[in-house]
Structure formats: C-alpha cells, structure tokens
Amino acid sequence: MTLTDSLLTGLECRRCCTTLPADRLVGSCPTCGHTLFATYDLDRARELRVWERFPERDRTLWRYRELLPVQQEENVVTLGEGGTPAIRLVELPELPGVELWLKDDGEMPTGSFKARGMAVAVSRATELGAASLFVPSAGNAGLALAAYGARAGRPVRIYLPEDTPPEIPRICRMYGAEVVAVPGTIREAGETARAREKGSGGFDLSTLREPYRVEGKKTMGYEIFERFRDSRMPDAVVYPTGGGTGLVGMYKAFQELQRMGQLEHFPRLISVQMEGCAPVVRALDAGEAAVRPWEHPHTVAPGLLVPAPFSSERILEALRETHGSGVTVADRDLPEAMERLGKLHGVSAAPEGAATYAALPALFREGRIRAGERILLYNTGSGALWDTAALRRQVEA
Numbered sequence: 001m002t003l004t005d006s007l008l009t010g011l012e013c014r015r016c017c018t019t020l021p022a023d024r025l026v027g028s029c030p031t032c033g034h035t036l037f038a039t040y041d042l043d044r045a046r047e048l049r050v051w052e053r054f055p056e057r058d059r060t061l062w063r064y065r066e067l068l069p070v071q072q073e074e075n076v077v078t079l080g081e082g083g084t085p086a087i088r089l090v091e092l093p094e095l096p097g098v099e100l101w102l103k104d105d106g107e108m109p110t111g112s113f114k115a116r117g118m119a120v121a122v123s124r125a126t127e128l129g130a131a132s133l134f135v136p137s138a139g140n141a142g143l144a145l146a147a148y149g150a151r152a153g154r155p156v157r158i159y160l161p162e163d164t165p166p167e168i169p170r171i172c173r174m175y176g177a178e179v180v181a182v183p184g185t186i187r188e189a190g191e192t193a194r195a196r197e198k199g200s201g202g203f204d205l206s207t208l209r210e211p212y213r214v215e216g217k218k219t220m221g222y223e224i225f226e227r228f229r230d231s232r233m234p235d236a237v238v239y240p241t242g243g244g245t246g247l248v249g250m251y252k253a254f255q256e257l258q259r260m261g262q263l264e265h266f267p268r269l270i271s272v273q274m275e276g277c278a279p280v281v282r283a284l285d286a287g288e289a290a291v292r293p294w295e296h297p298h299t300v301a302p303g304l305l306v307p308a309p310f311s312s313e314r315i316l317e318a319l320r321e322t323h324g325s326g327v328t329v330a331d332r333d334l335p336e337a338m339e340r341l342g343k344l345h346g347v348s349a350a351p352e353g354a355a356t357y358a359a360l361p362a363l364f365r366e367g368r369i370r371a372g373e374r375i376l377l378y379n380t381g382s383g384a385l386w387d388t389a390a391l392r393r394q395v396e397a
C-alpha cells in the first residue's frame with residue numbers, strides 16, 4: 001500500500017456549514033442537500049511547500065496529489081489525464097492589443113475536460129467502495145465515466161437526452177457502459193436517473209451532487225497557475241458554462257493557492273452561455289443569489305443545455321468574487337467560430353469551447369476584456385465528433 005500524501009481533512013457544506021468526515025461514500029449535504037466540498041490541511045500544504053514538488057512529477061493531474069482526495073496510489077484510476085497545452089493564439093485585428101491564449105482540453109482522454117472530474121471522482125468512489133456508477137450527461141461526462149468506470153472495473157449506466165448524437169451512445173457502449181435514452185434535456189435525464197437508480201446501489205456522479213468531480217476540475221486552475229505563474233497570470237479566463245463545475249473548480253483552486261500564499265490576484269472568471277439557455281448569465285446580471293430555471297431551453301451546444309444548474313449559488317459566487325461577468329452568444333455564431341479556430345489557429349474545438357471564441361467581439365466591445373490584457377479561452381472539448389457543415393445547416397434551419 002502506497003499513500004498519496006493527500007492532505008484531505010473532510011467535507012463541508014458551504015451553504016449550511018455542516019462538516020463531515022470524508023471517510024465514507026456520500027453525495028450531497030445530508031442536512032440541506034447542497035454540494036459538499038472537500039477540505040484540505042492547507043497550512044500543512046504551505047509548510048510543505050507542495051507547489052515546489054509539482055514540476056518534478058509527470059504531467060498529469062495527479063501531480064497535485066496532496067490536494068486531491070484519493071488516499072492510496074493503488075486506487076488511482078488514470079488514463080494519463082491533465083497537463084494539456086496552453087497555446088498563444090494569433091492576434092486578432094478586431095481585438096487590437098489583446099494577448100489571447102487558449103487552453104486545450106480537447107487533448108484529454110475521451111476528448112474533453114470531463115476526464116478531469118471523472119478520473120478523480122471514479123478513483124475516490126471506488127476507493128470508498130462504490131459498486132456501480134451512473135450519471136446523467138449531455139454526452140462528454142458520459143463518455144468520460146464510461147471509460148474511467150471500465151478502467152475501474154465497475155458497471156456504469158449513462159442517462160442521455162434522447163436526441164444526443166448517435167456517436168456518443170455508441171462509444172459509451174464500446175466502453176461497456178449501459179446507455180438509457182431519456183426524452184428532454186439533461187434535467188429530465190437526471191430526474192429519470194435518480195428515480196430509476198433508487199435502491200440500485202449505484203453511486204450518483206451528477207454534476208455537483210457528489211464532492212469529488214469538482215476536485216478533478218479544480219486542476220484546471222492549478223494548471224493555469226503553473227503555466228503562467230512565472231510570467232503573469234491571465235487577467236481573465238473565458239469559460240463555457242453548463243453545469244458550472246469548471247468555474248467552481250477553478251475558483252476553488254485559486255482560493256487554495258491564495259491560502260497557501262501563492263496567488264494574490266485571481267483572474268476574472270467570465271461565463272459564456274448560449275442565448276437559448278443562459279440561466280447563469282441572467283441571474284448574474286440581475287444580481288440574484290441563485291438561478292431560476294430557463295424556460296424552453298435550446299442550443300446546439302449540448303454541454304451548455306443546462307436549464308437549471310445545481311448549486312448555482314456557488315457558480316455565481318465564483319463569478320462575482322473574481323469580479324467576472326457573463327455574456328451570451330448565438331447558435332449561429334458557433335460554426336464560424338469552430339472553423340476560424342481550426343483554420344486560423346490550428347485548434348479543433350467543440351461548439352462549447354468555440355463559444356468562448358465567438359464571445360470575444362462582444363466582450364471587447366463592452367470593455368470586459370481590454371487592450372494590454374492577457375486573456376485565456378478555455379476549450380473544454382475536441383471538435384473531432386463534429387461536422388461544422390451539418391451544424392451550420394442546423395443553426396440556419
């Protein structure tokens with residue numbers, strides 16, 4: 001048995017302040033139902049100067065293992081995730097003086113950033129004895145759980161909206177997962193999953209309904225810190241928001257780094273959502289503490305079709321506390337953004353990632369990003385499963 005030296009101390013609910021030991025399998029807060037977050041001994045991490053150890057290790061997200069929840073190395077389920085490149089984009093004439101970067105999680109196992117959360121959550125869930133695993137998904141989380149569940153030797157069930165492109169269920173089945181198609185959006189898929197799984201003994205890996213996917217996602221923040229700390233941190237990170245784990249995770253990483261005395265100023269977190277489904281941007285602009293469900297949600301970017309994200313207080317907190325903002329883009333702008341990322345910058349992006357690029361002109365016009373700033377776009381997924389010509393026909397129909 002080899003210990004990871006994890007500094008995990010417990011779990012806490014940030015809404016009702018309940019604290020729990022982290023030594024058993026739990027979902028959300030037993031008192032109020034909100035998200036539970038992992039806590040670490042950050043004073044010890046500071047004493048140990050853990051950040052100095054990271055660069056000596058393999059370029060996977062497990063280099064941050066003191067600040068991840070898995071206790072024993074044998075329980076780490078990995079496909080080599082993490083350590084994705086951040087590349088400088090070509091300067092755009094319409095954004096004079098803006099230094100643009102893109103972090104490319106299209107380069108992850110199973111083609112998206114969802115691998116980060118699932119690698120850590122599946123490792124920890126199996127460490128704590130989960131017999132089988134399930135998740136409602138717009139696609140990418142399902143692909144990632146199917147792969148990591150296979151690797152962990154656990155049965156997996158994926159609940160997908162009925163109109164998910166057929167490649168997704170096909171690939172999930174290739175990893176040995178059972179796939180259930182549900183009419184409606186991810187919201188209905190989640191309701192069906194939770195109803196059907198009652199009493200099944202399956203562990204629910206839905207976004208922010210268990211504590212550890214966000215721990216995997218927070219490594220996005222640690223990687224940004226490691227990549228840019230020696231020059232200058234980005235002034236803003238532009239992130240496509242669906243369920244919001246990415247934003248909550250990056251904000252948690254920045255808070256932990258601040259507690260360890262390593263980060264003074266946080267990058268502004270900028271949320272990009274689609275015109276047809278923008279509950280987070282609407283709540284942010286209206287100064288509300290939580291989102292109201294979006295009526296009649298629609299968009300061709302499946303990962304952003306989340307009408308009622310869970311624990312939205314935490315998402316809004318991440319945006320407000322970093323002095324960030326929100327912006328919406330239209331479906332019709334996505335095919336061109338994907339093509340320009342490919343043809344001008346050599347980047348293959350999913351529609352969700354391309355939405356951050358499509359948002360740039362509006363962000364610049366409104367003064368939310370400015371000349372002289374370093375701006376990091378987060379590409380959350382690969383464009384490999386996408387046909388931009390078909391997407392264009394769909395958005396113009």
Ligand SMILES: Cc1ncc(COP(=O)(O)O)c(C=O)c1O
Nearest residue numbers: 242243244245246303352380381
């Ligand atoms: C490619 C892609 N980008 C972004 C998102 C939204 O992610 P988050 O839950 O972190 O807001 C998803 C979620 O399905 C996705 O698949």
Ligand SMILES: [Zn+2]
Nearest residue numbers: 013016029032
């Ligand atoms: Zn609570």
